Amino acid sequence: MNKTVNINLAGIFFHIDEDAYLKLQRYLEAIKRSFTDSQGRSEIIADIEARIAELFNERVQNNKQVIRIKEVDEVISIMGQPEDYLVDDEIFEDEPQTTYKRKTAPSKKLFRDTDNSYISGVSSGLGHYFGIDAIWVRLAWIILFSAAGTGILLYILLWILVPEAKTTAEKIMMTGEPVNISNIEKKIKDGFENVTETVSDVAKNVSESVSDAAKNVSSTVSDATKNIDFQKQGNKIKSSSKTFFDTLGEVIMFFFKVFAKFIGILLILIGAFSLIVLIIALFSVGIIDIIHIPGLDLVEIANAGNTPLWLASLLSFFAVGIPFFFLFYLGLKILINNLKSIGNIAKFTLLGLWLISTIGVAIIIIREASEHVYNEKYIEKTELQIKANDTLSIKMVGDTKFSQNFYKYHNFRLANDNDGNKMIYSADVHIIVKSTTDSVASMVIEKSSDGRSYDKSIERAKNINYNYAFSNSNLLLDPYLTTNPENKISDQEIKIILYLPEGSIVKFDKNTKHFLTNHKHNGNIVLSKGAGNFLEIIEDDTKCLDCPAKKEKEKDFKVKVNTPNLKINDEGIEVKSDSNSLKVDDTGLKVKSDVVKVNIDSTGINIESKN
Known part of the structure; x- marks a missing residue:
């Protein structure tokens, strides 16, 4: 059983094993001793402790987990020992070496660089991350801003989700350098050098120290080369074969990471575009019933379930938009390694909101579908004083506000009548x-409509307005139906059924063509092609009285020939037998034998004989 200690490291509370605590304490004291005479000593120590606390925090699953020696060793291996930055052990090749472990290059992390920012530091941070000058990133933002403002949403999201590089460790990670004691010291000293008045002196001293170090390294390398151990060189060659496969693995991982980044960019573009479209739809459709946008009233009359449009639009926005937001967020996570998390509270809040919105949209769809469950008919019947041998003329007439060249279309539209009242028309x-055996013609008008119940369907069917007029054997029909917008679009339909006695004559005006059917079904005997002609009603059919007589089609004359001596085709008839032949075509008749030749054509008759 080990004793644990509670420590506060850079403002973060940790539980640590006593042995691990002692090792960490010795490590920090060694670091403090190494920076005794260094400029900015307190800032360096504070940043080193902050980085160690960050590394511990990455390895702790919960706040009750205890830091062990294993975690302390991992942190020390990352940060390095203070003496590692004073002498490079690799130049002493005669020293015993442990198992070779190849260090991978540190990966960059995306932060907002507020030290070199104009607005929020997003552009400067992206410049560090992609290794390009920030001016090119800012130029790209200008292009995106001008392209219908699509870059504004992306910039704002990056501003919110990408963390700011506040600590020295984060500023080092932003450039892709390893966060160790040497780089932290260098970063802080660079900061002091930027504000001190003796920049040139410090630069000179640094230059001289680098030169001396280079000379020392050169002399050391020279001495080392005098005592080359060929066996050791052979071992190095063997180890190089191992590094080949490591390099091959890195190349494969590089291309895999490039592919992953491409997928991330694709997800970001899809998510951002979808969110922009949904926002535009929300502000255009969702506020129709609030500010009454002209020209979009058709959406309201299509809402048979009477669900508030703002509610339906809002629920649809969250039901569809939240998945696309997470798709966008996933793309950012793939592209940016250290993307700031939106937090569990936000995630579960969005999940709950999505579930509520999805259920709400499902209820709206079911409610809307229930408005079309029943389809009932309301029938009106009228007698027409048309008997056998009488002629009935039928024509479409009506208000040009509702009819457009008497062309039949099923789309419902909205217009104002002569009194200024809005009406749905179709x-x-x-x-x-x-045909009928009754002595007098009759007309049945079927009005049909949908509804969530029988009563509602019948009520809407009764409220369909349809006008006609009959006078002096002339039947004038409206080419449209109308109804009050309160009845909504409920598949309203008018079906006119004419029962005409046998022996009567009917003529449909040509403007009725699109209202007649193209097929004979359910007893219908007049087709659209009969519009404009006088049609006599006979039993279950019609007889056209003024249609042009049909010409009998000329039948092709075909002869099946079983002998190769006889040929009959479009050019004529030809018979051949040894030296004798007979040919009949458009030019005339030609006969040829061993004794005589006969040629009959437009010039006359020509006979040649060998006798």
Whole structure:
């Protein structure tokens, strides 16, 4: 059983094993001794402790976990020993070496560089991350801002989600350098050098020290080369084969990371574009019933379930937009290693909001679908004083506000009548003609509509307005139906069924063509192609009285020939037998034998004989 100690390291509380604590304490004291005479000693020590606390925090799963010697050793291996930065042990090749472990290059992390920022440091941070000058990133933002403002949302999200490089360790990670004692010391000293008035003196001293160090290294290398151990060189050659496979693995991982970055960029573009489209849709459709945008009233009359449009738009926005937001966030996570988390509270809040919105959208869809469960008909019947041998003329007429060249279309539209009242109208009107043995013609008008119940469906069907007029054997029909917007778009339809006695004559005006059917079904006997002609009603059919007589088609004359001596084709007839032949074509008749030749054509008859 080990004793634990509670420590406060850079403002972060940790539980640490006593042995690990003693080792960490000795390590920090050694670091403090190594910087006794260094400029900015307190700042260096504070940043080193902050970096150690950050590394401990990455290895702790929960706040009750105890830091052990294992974690302390890992942190020390990352930070390095103070003496490692005073003498490079690798130049002493005669010293015993432990197992060779190849150090991988540190990966960059994305931070906002507020020290070199104009607004928030996003551009400067991206410049460090991609290794390019920040001016090119800022130029790219200008282009994105001008492209329909698509870059504004991306810039704001990066501003919110990408953390600021506050500590020295974060500023080092931003440039891709390893966060160890040497780089922390260098970063802080560079900061002091930037504000001191003796920059030139310090630069001179640094230059001289580097020169001396280079001379020392050169002399040391020279001495080492005098005592080359060929066996050791052979071992190095063997170890180089191992590094080849390590390098190959790194190359494969590099291309894998490039592919992953490409996927991340693709997810970001898809997510951002979808969110922008959803925001535009929310502000255009969702506020129709609040500010009454002109021209979009059709959305309201299509809302048969009477669900508030702002509520339906908001629920749809969250139900569709939240998955695309997480898609966008996933792309950022793939692209940026140290992206700031939005937090568990935000994640679970968005998840709950998405579930509520999805359920709400499902309820709205079910409610809307229930408005079309029933389809009932309301029937009106009228007698027309048309008997056998009488002629009935049918024509479409009506207000040009609702009819457009009498062309039949099923789309519902919204318009104002002569009194300025809004009306739903549609040309969903059908004409069907049937023969009857009754002595007098009759007309049945079927009005049909959808509804969530039988009563609602019948009520909406009754509220369909359709006008016609009959006078002096002339039937004038409206090419459209109208209804009050309160009835919504509920698949309203008008079907006119004419029962005409056998022996009567009917003529449909040509403007009725699009309201007649193209097929004979359910007893219908008049097709759209019959519009404009006088049609006599006979039993279950019609007879056209003024249609042009049909010409009988000329039948092709085909002869099947079983002998190769006889040929009959479009050019004529030809018979051949040894030296004798007979040919009949458009030019005339030609006969040829061993004794005589006969040629009959437009010039006359020519006979040649060998006798």
